[in-house]
């Protein structure tokens with residue numbers, strides 16, 4: 001099914017309206033629609049444009065949360081890690097992690113080892129139903145020599161070796177989120193991006209005091225500028241770091257706050273020029289800060305930071321300080337004789353805000369990663385729930401918990417619901433549940449030889465879209481000019497047909513929607529003017545843009561990207 005912004009659908013009453021199309025809201029929508037509830041999910045920007053596209057690209061239990069004794073969170077995450085891998089084998093892979101141990105390491109080598117063992121123990125069911133290629137081996141200890149052979153740039157001084165264990169890599173979180181959104185649409189959900197919830201509708205004037213019941217939402221279409229009123233029996237506020245701002249419209253305190261933690265990553269050329277490194281390095285520097293360095297798309301993906309911010313989420317950007325923190329931490333782990341990483345080596349940054357729950361931790365780094373579902377009825381507002389905390393990995397579990405609570409509430413009493421088991425449901429586009437991807441990819445290369453695309457591009461498409469890649473091949477078959485690459489630069493494999501598909505089937509409205517969350521090119525560093533113009537050229541007739549509008553959209557997008565870059569590059573990069 002296409003994701004369509006069909007405004008006529010807003011006239012119908014819904015059982016569940018979800019505010020926020022991040023991974024949490026998407027999963028709530030998928031569960032609700034899967035249970036047969038009339039479901040609407042809206043996002044004020046694009047689906048997944050918030051925190052959900054700024055992650056460390058891991059589907060993981062969170063080994064470091066063992067340090068803060070969050071065994072429940074880690075166990076739940078490890079259970080979900082397995083389910084996500086089974087549901088979307090084309091978009092994940094099992095990745096070996098190396099956790100180096102130096103004589104000076106804190107925690108000590110013995111404690112790191114105990115943590116790795118406990119982590120593995122909590123993942124006792126990790127290989128249940130797992131096909132051969134996705135099975136996770138037992139962890140092990142690598143000698144100093146083997147560690148340096150695997151990661152030559154690691155500081156060898158006082159290095160004892162490394163613990164090797166596996167976690168799951170989320171190859172393209174933006175597209176995996178979209179796949180789950182499409183799964184929601186496949187089972188009946190309506191989904192609107194660029195549709196902001198700007199106010200609640202009540203059964204009576206809330207200013208008069210006393211209990212009120214939410215009956216729907218006022219929406220602002222950020223594409224057309226039109227306003228809509230949509231009726232719903234329940235509203236779920238899944239706005240992540242914006243959660244408290246959505247509630248502020250109520251004009252009364254719900255007693256719910258968000259602890260916002262800014263997290264930045266850098267995309268660089270392979271660290272120290274060592275492109276052959278295939279492991280993810282999870283190192284803790286002398287400063288106590290940790291850094292994760294993952295090989296991704298021929299680059300190194302490095303981060304995250306974890307700093308409390310008071311700014312409104314829309315104002316948060318990666319800046320020079322974030323960059324300096326990551327470079328300092330990483331460079332502390334690089335051996336003398338290997339080049340240290342510099343601002344000039346950075347090609348892009350990502351920034352997201354963790355919507356943490358408020359607890360009595362002294363900083364955001366040690367704040368719990370658990371989630372909480374708030375029913376606002378006890379605070380005098382019925383039919384309204386908010387979700388705090390959570391992780392990308394645990395989005396499905398949070399969706400199940402939320403919909404269970406909604407169905408048990410007075411608001412949905414008597415509404416018929418059917419059974420739906422997302423534990424064993426594929427993500428949209430997955431070729432099968434719990435099957436190795438390689439045979440599928442091999443078949444992709446051999447199939448439809450008349451379509452004018454090379455093997456590398458076919459694999460690129462199959463990885464990103466799964467079975468939907470066939471629909472992109474259909475487009476190319478009908479219109480061979482859509483086989484053209486968006487970029488002439490090596491390693492940028494996206495083609496024009498993906499842009500057309502993004503607009504017609506995936507609700508992409510803006511250049512950023514296409515570049516950053518439907519295609520890969522926008523996530524690989526600076527995008528050239530000619531590349532943005534090529535994307536605009538494909539979008540224009542489909543979006544009804546005049547030549548002038550397309551040109552203005554290109555300028556605006558280039559300007560937006562340049563402003564982001566200027567902020568983190570500062571004077572040092574001289575860009």
Ligand SMILES: Cc1cc2nc3c(=O)[nH]c(=O)nc-3n(C[C@H](O)[C@H](O)[C@H](O)COP(=O)(O)OP(=O)(O)OC[C@H]3O[C@@H](n4cnc5c(N)ncnc54)[C@H](O)[C@@H]3O)c2cc1C
Pocket residue numbers: 019020021022023024025042043044045046047048049050051052053054055056057058059060195196197198238239240241242246261262263264265304305351352353354355389390391392393394
């Ligand atoms: C640096 C970093 C690294 C991370 N790494 C990982 C990782 O590797 N693995 C992992 O499992 N988790 C990771 N996380 C955590 C994870 O990314 C988040 O917990 C998760 O993405 C939060 O999803 P969300 O849907 O709650 O929020 P978001 O993704 O931010 O979605 C909220 C949405 O609500 C929308 N919204 C806000 N206000 C309105 C409104 N008024 N109307 C309509 N829509 C509105 C926003 O536009 C936004 O899209 C990481 C987080 C960070 C910051």
